[in-house]
Amino acid sequence: MPSEIPNCIIRAMNLYDNDDILALCHDAFMYLGDQVNVTMMKIDHNCLHVAEDIDSGKVIGVCSGFNINTKCATFGEYSIAPRYRRFGIGNLLWSRCIAHCSNRNCGILASPKNVFKYREKSGFCVIPSRKLVQYCGYPHLFMLNKYHEDCDFEWINVYNLPDVIAYDEQVCGFNRTQFIQYSIGESSSVGMMARDIHSGKVMGYGIFRRSNQFSTIIPQPLYATSVEIAEALMYNALQKFAGFDKVFMECWDINTEATTLASQKLGLENIKTLNIMFTEYDIQANFGNIICNSPSQFYPF
Numbered sequence: 001m002p003s004e005i006p007n008c009i010i011r012a013m014n015l016y017d018n019d020d021i022l023a024l025c026h027d028a029f030m031y032l033g034d035q036v037n038v039t040m041m042k043i044d045h046n047c048l049h050v051a052e053d054i055d056s057g058k059v060i061g062v063c064s065g066f067n068i069n070t071k072c073a074t075f076g077e078y079s080i081a082p083r084y085r086r087f088g089i090g091n092l093l094w095s096r097c098i099a100h101c102s103n104r105n106c107g108i109l110a111s112p113k114n115v116f117k118y119r120e121k122s123g124f125c126v127i128p129s130r131k132l133v134q135y136c137g138y139p140h141l142f143m144l145n146k147y148h149e150d151c152d153f154e155w156i157n158v159y160n161l162p163d164v165i166a167y168d169e170q171v172c173g174f175n176r177t178q179f180i181q182y183s184i185g186e187s188s189s190v191g192m193m194a195r196d197i198h199s200g201k202v203m204g205y206g207i208f209r210r211s212n213q214f215s216t217i218i219p220q221p222l223y224a225t226s227v228e229i230a231e232a233l234m235y236n237a238l239q240k241f242a243g244f245d246k247v248f249m250e251c252w253d254i255n256t257e258a259t260t261l262a263s264q265k266l267g268l269e270n271i272k273t274l275n276i277m278f279t280e281y282d283i284q285a286n287f288g289n290i291i292c293n294s295p296s297q298f299y300p301f
């Protein structure tokens with residue numbers, strides 16, 4: 001550990017910091033899409049801040065505070081490299097993100113050991129009872145439905161994008177045009193949607209991302225009207241990824257079909273259970289249709 005306070009600056013993330021941030025999050029066991037930070041920066045330019053050791057030029061800390069809209073924000077990716085902890089660098093980064101998200105209702109996911117700290121020191125006093133469960137492992141893909149008799153499956157493209165955006169808004173209550181558009185434009189992601197063959201209505205969609213953890217794919221989000229449709233979306237979309245090993249899923253415990261899919265059918269291991277906390281009020285969504293959360297560093301649904 002450095003014996004003196006390290007020579008650090010806090011600054012907004014630049015595009016060239018992405019690999020360093022992915023590595024930092026990897027070391028802190030945080031799973032995230034390998035281009036999701038770049039996507040989120042396009043939507044909210046200063047949503048990510050980093051700490052840089054100006055002697056070595058290395059990025060040694062990160063924190064995100066993402067403005068979902070003028071009323072709501074989410075905090076995440078809060079991590080400092082182990083040997084730089086307890087010098088107050090975390091707090092400096094945190095303050096910068098607080099300033100960016102000022103006067104909004106803020107959400108954060110916290111491990112049970114951090115709940116007390118966030119409530120007492122940072123004012124996250126609204127703690128709903130639902131929890132976000134993270135699963136990871138080698139998926140039993142042979143267990144999944146490969147088809148659905150009432151649905152066609154399409155890659156998301158400019159023609160079906162408006163329908164996907166409208167479906168997403170029905171589920172989460174927010175218009176996320178930019179998020180979906182930029183996410184499917186990432187070179188390492190694929191987006192797939194399900195459409196009812198009789199009514200033409202969208203019945204679900206997913207964006208599947210390569211991640212910062214070696215050969216692990218993350219569906220973020222995976223929303224569907226039924227878990228059978230979600231299974232077929234996942235099975236078909238995963239075929240696009242050559243040489244992947246594992247799947248990481250974030251499911252709300254109140255959607256037992258989602259947790260059963262992750263744990264029983266796919267055989268993934270429960271690696272973490274996190275509390276969702278807010279500063280002012282709970283942000284509700286249609287959790288029955290949320291099989292996997294959107295990137296949880298940026299959205300609480």
Ligand SMILES: CC(C)(COP(=O)(O)OP(=O)(O)OC[C@H]1O[C@@H](n2cnc3c(N)ncnc32)[C@H](O)[C@@H]1OP(=O)(O)O)[C@@H](O)C(=O)NCCC(=O)NCCS
Nearest residue numbers: 078079080085086087088089090091094110117118121122
């Ligand atoms: C949490 C973390 C980012 C703090 O960074 P840091 O530079 O050591 O923090 P500081 O020196 O500014 O502050 C030190 C103390 O304040 C706490 N703290 C820092 N920011 C805080 C915040 N926003 N709210 C509440 N407590 C906070 C720290 O946990 C630490 O508590 P401790 O003394 O009981 O261990 C760092 O410990 C870390 O990377 N931990 C591993 C990843 C992690 O757990 N992230 C949080 C995800 S929920």
